[in-house]
Amino acid sequence: MCGIVGLLIKNPAMRGQLGSLMVPMLAEMAARGPESAGLAVFTGELPEGDRKYSLYAPAWDYPWADFEAAFIKRFGVEAQIVVKGNHAVLTCDEPADVFKHWIKEAFPALHVLATGRVMDIYKDIGHPTDVAKRYDFSKLAGTHLIGHTRMATESAVTPDRAHPFTAGEDFCLVHNGSISNPYMIRRKLEHQGIRFETDNDTEAATRFLEWRTREGDSLEQALERGFKELDGFYTFLIGTENKLALVRDAFACKPAIVAETEDYVAIGSEFRALAHLPGIDHANLFEPMPEELHVWQV
Amino acid sequence: MAGVTATVPTAATRVFDLADAPVRALNQFLHHELRGSGVQRVEILNPNGAHNIAVGIDHPVTIDIQGHGGYYVAGMNKHADVTVHGNVGWGVAENMMSGTVRVKGFASESAGATGHGGTLIIEGDASLRCGISMKGIDIVVGGRVGNFSAFMGQAGRLVVCGDAGDGLGDSLYEAVLYVRGKIKSLGADAQEEPMTEADLAGVADLLKKAGFPYDPTEFKRVASARSLYHWNADANQEY
Known part of the structure; x- marks a missing residue:
């Protein structure tokens, strides 16, 4: 059921x-x-070129600030990140394939729940x-x-x-x-x-x-x-x-x-x-x- | 010499507001306190789709449910006369023994499933599997019934004033079905048969009880061809 x-x-x-x-x-x-x-x-x-990514972390007190710093270092731009415990929604203009490849390599513990311009999960x-x-x-x-x-x-x-x-x-x-x-x-x-x-x-x-x-x-x-x-x-x-x-x-x-x-x-x-x-x-x-x-x- | 039996003076109508009291309190009253209480009518407010409302009644009483019920409304009913002033979820009056259950709106799946006796009246549509494995209950539906209705019906009558869906009366035993509208398809071993005088009188009686203004001659009779009664090893799964 x-x-x-x-x-x-x-x-x-x-x-x-x-x-x-x-x-x-x-x-x-x-x-x-x-x-x-x-x-x-x-x-x-969101505007045509932007994407938001719903992310899931393995811990409620996950160090999202470190993740954000690594994102800025890698992509050279600020990202908007809204954190709710072990979830975060990151908005940026990086295309999905580039972003997902990077996160898989650099933050394998994070899970990308959703990708899009309208939807949060x-x-x-x-x-x-x-x-x-x-x-x-x-x-x-x-x-x-x-x-x-x-x-x-x-x-x-x-x-x-x-x-x-x-x-x-x-x-x-x-x-x-x-x-x-x-x-x-x-x-x-x-x-x-x-x-x-x-x-x-x-x-x-x-x-x-x-x-x-x-x-x-x-x-x-x-x-x-x-x-x-x-x-x-x-x-x-x-x-x-x-x-x-x-x-x-x-x-x-x-x-x-x-x-x-x-x-x-x-x-x-x-x-x-x-x-x-x-x-x-x-x-x-x-x-x-x-x-x-x-x-x-x- | 027996002493005077104490009687508790109570009003003839008892109201349960399910916004305040749980369904369990209602059902405990119906099972353990109704008999001998003098209560003849129970009114149930704010049912809000709760499951198991008024199941297992075993005593004559009139029940009015003011709104939509959930699953198994008046299941196993014996003797009571239950009216739902709204719609119901799955399995209304399932395994009913006697009495009457009337639904003013529509009924979801498996209405009257395995019912042994009594009358179930649904003024709107009934969904799939209406009367599945019915064992003696009479069911009268004002609207249509969904697919696979009266599957393996063993006894009793199903009267459908609207259309019937696919697979009507599949693997019927001795239940008899009467349909006024179109039948999308008959199930395995179900066949249309001529209406007899007894069928016309029976349908007239049930329509009158339900309060539906149709002429019994408008109905078709569907019953078992009885070709599945005995195992046929040569059937090769083709029925």
Whole structure:
């Protein structure tokens, strides 16, 4: 079992409340996944040449100042770095391949959780309410987010195997369920030069879908292809810089419910995750059917 | 000579606000304190999608749930008359024995699963696997039912006023299904059959009980062809 939540704010005046509306959703879904939690939040877009990197360190009191000094020494420019304990978001204009190569050589203990111009990721092991407090989720602002509470079935309980998973830039996915053919998908993608960072089944699904979008599929076409190639049980919630997408497998073995109002679209594994939202009594509530595409634009 | 049995004077209606009291307090009342309390009606406020609301009732009582329920609402119900003034999650009235459960909104998956008796009425749509392994329950759905409904249904009746999804009645035993709308596909060993006088009378009775204004002659009967009753080693997994 796992819990998924998602929130897309339609009313620009409410975008400052994105995090505070979401935290009770995540807390309510802790019963479905009490051991790890995470979220990806989409904030304002950086200029074309800039990138931000969500970084994970092995210690809460990691010496980020030393890391920043090494960055300046290597690249000869200042970087903006926002630290929350063992997480930091670094913004700079270094291209992803150059930056990632350097960090792998110089700081092998650091893990790059996400790359993009819009998306920040926080994920860790621990009870979801503790994780939410640890990273001040309630203060997050932005247009949309996806979140996850994990009860592991397919791989170990570690921060890098918590959801969301990412691939490429500004592309992330949370999953309730289990994929039956992740190694087949992996072998196929590895032949395309795609590298994996964990042994997790959800990572295979994430990298498959993101690869399809780079090969020219729209997000919708990639998801249609996923129905044919990804075998297993899943409710997937996917975030990109301007979209939220929700799909369930052919047997709809894992739950999902959507509440839509003029102000927001909210998604949860169960209604209890949505019960506290403002205006929920008048929301349009529905459950997606198997293999239906539900895509919302920011 | 027996003494006078003390009676506790209580109001006929008891209210549980789940914003204040846990579901466990409600269910402990229903299991251990309801009988002999004089309470005839229980009203449940702020259900907010909580699981296991009013499960395991074994006594006549009227229950009104004012909002949306979570999983297993009124599961294992015996004797009670339960109305949900909203939607429900998975497994509403699962394994029901008797009584009535009415859902004013929609029901998520596996509504009425393994139900032995009583009547489950869903005024909106029911999702996948409605009536899976039903064992004698009557289920009346005002809207459509999702894929794989009545899978391995052993006894009882499922009346669907809207459409039915894929694989309706797969591997049916003796449960009988009545569908007013389109059937996307029948499951293995399920077949359409002519409506008999007894079928028409039975459907009329259930529609009346549910309060749905349809004519029983609009319904098709689906039942087991009984070709899976005995193991056929030559079937080569082709059903």
